Amino acid sequence: MGLDKFLREEVQDYISQHQHYDITKILFTKSPFADITIQELAQQLKGKKTAEKKFPFLDVAGIVFPPNLNLEQASSQATADYKSKLFAGEHLLDLTSGFGIDAFWLGKGFSEITLVERNTELLNIVKHNWHILSSKKTHYINGSLEDFLKTNNQQYSMVYLDPARRDEHNRKKFLLEDLSPNLLEVKDEILQFTSRLVVKLSPLMDISMLITQLPEIKEIYIIAVKNEVKELLLVIEKAYKGEVDLTCVNLESTDSEFNFCYSELKQNVYGYSSSDKYLYLPNHAVLKSGAFNLLSQRFSLHKLDVNTHFYTSANLYQDFPGRVLEVQMVDAKAISKNEKYNIISKNYPLTPEQIKKKYKIKDGGKQYLIFTQAQGKKVILKSN
Template sequence: MSKSIINILSPKVVREFIHTHMNDDPVTLVLQSKKYPDLPIREIAAQIQSRKKAQAKLPEWYEQDDIIFPHGISMEQCSSEETAKYKASLVQGNSVVDLTGGFGIDLYYLSQQFEQAIYIEQNKELVDLADHNFTVLEAENIDRVNTTAEQYLTIEETPADAYYIDPARRDESNQKVFQIEDCTPDLNLILPQLLDRKAQVLIKLSPLLDVRRALEVLPNVKELHVVSVKNECKELLFKIEPGYEGAVKRIAANLVNGNRSLFEFEEADEGMLPTFSQPLEFLYEPNASILKAGGFNAISNAFILNKLHRNSHLYTSNERRDNFPGRTFKIVAQTVVNKKKLKAYLPQGKANITVRNYPLTVKEIRKKTGIREGGDVYLFATTLIDSSLVVLVCEKV
């Protein structure tokens, strides 16, 4: 993305064309470029493709016709509006610095909680894009600096109250990396400088990262937030405060259409063993963020539920828990993976299948039984406390 691209996409006639052709196939538009000799069709097609993604991911920005979106990795990796707003609720003060500005989504929402915000980005093309979009959005309290995080920290005159870091998770060959030491900028070099500034630090890392190892590597972590959107894990957020040495509060957040489902616990809560039993009347499947945060026992004890097996992470009770942070089902029957036995419960030959601590995959079960995807019946293939392999036939409640 360059200033020339911004100029190419900014004219009114181009913006109107994009708006009119939003439902067109970008590839088809490129193939038909000769029909529009006076328009930059390739750039327009790329912008339409990015705007299609933004419609669900960044609805507030999408509504602004003059916003220009990047394409490729920058659009794929940028935060969603929901997760950016969630981050903005975690830190406070008068000034905030985003050391890895990127497309600028996170800092835009963070800046609404601070009097002054500073955007740091080494890629000049992204800086130009952020400058354009922040101007469109009238984000007047955001200063833009085109440099690296490391260089900025050497020239910063007044420490900020909070720093945000979203390290790049791709190597020089553009391959994804997931270990902290492989990310850029190097947190081992930057964190000591930020802690010396006595500032809050918020770090975003990949949901594929091992949580326990991250907590061993990162210093002074006060809170770990595992953030899901519609039950799909999107981000790990580590809130660091200088000098903090207490227990790490783990917050599993599931964001759905502006609503937040939160479950909080500490390592000590996880150390309390749950009770186990055979399946009772109701079955519970915790949100993905709870499982990623490692709240296997904590969720059982918090809601007074029995666990089916140490490694199954499914829970049961005779009385329904209305406020459970996850999916709740009524158990209709208990059987095994057998085509004839399952057929009695599936008049349409369809079911939604979930596997928890079971030797077969969903694909293998479908191949073995011929069960098609969909319908109102939910099958949970799992292992019980007595090590028996079963399928729980359920209906959602």
């Protein structure tokens, strides 16, 4: 795909004027440009629209966007920006560049960047965009990771790796040995030319299994955005054999970070009780970490039930990593028909949809109704 044709003034004007149009409808129209298909224009419009929310730093004139799959697989600006504050050094190597979002932001802490990408068209797009956005010294290598490993003789401050998590049939993979590249096979080879390997993985991967299979892990970041866990970030250091530190972060929220050592997960729960004045709902990054008992110990909170990861206390802790509601227990008969509530159902036999139908209530409003269990009994809690 030649990029120059997208940079003509009349094409840039078209993209700017139509970026909020229905792309499906545009695909049924004829391209106004003889050398650009309507599908190519739709691709640029889709990229422009995606950039507005996912990576707004790219929502500028002259940026060229890749196919939709590359947009979907790219990190968001929010997660990339967070990661950029964690690392610094002389020379960053990204072995799986893709659309280059992570490398662009991580590179802010490095003097020099090398990108490796096997997709020629994608790498040309990244090179073009970076010439607009950055003056950072960057090397672009069009080739496979495997070929690079065979020929590389240079040392790097840090290597970044985002293995493909889908197979040739587009099925998701959740084991290290099923990823491409297989991290278990390439890890030792990579650590020959860097002291730090940082790996982005699916949030669905099992943390305890990762720690068992990769003994050099020093840190794990569980990164959520607006309470949706987006990724696990592993920091692997050559010859490291110490404790693993975990950080749970919920970006674009007011939640505090939650940090702990992996061995602390062995702690017993602080205790169990029925609901008190405040109900504590951990964010999803903390829940992914499995720190259910540790959370209760850290904040002196009682759990409602063994299988209910809600906590309670008479005291208010402002730095709790999640939502805190002031609640009271209510009888089912006290729920008024047609009232609006935000409904939460955890460890309860009915789903929110079934609850709405049974009690004839609607979604919305400022108050919460929480249907759950406390000490083996079904309870209904209402926020004040």
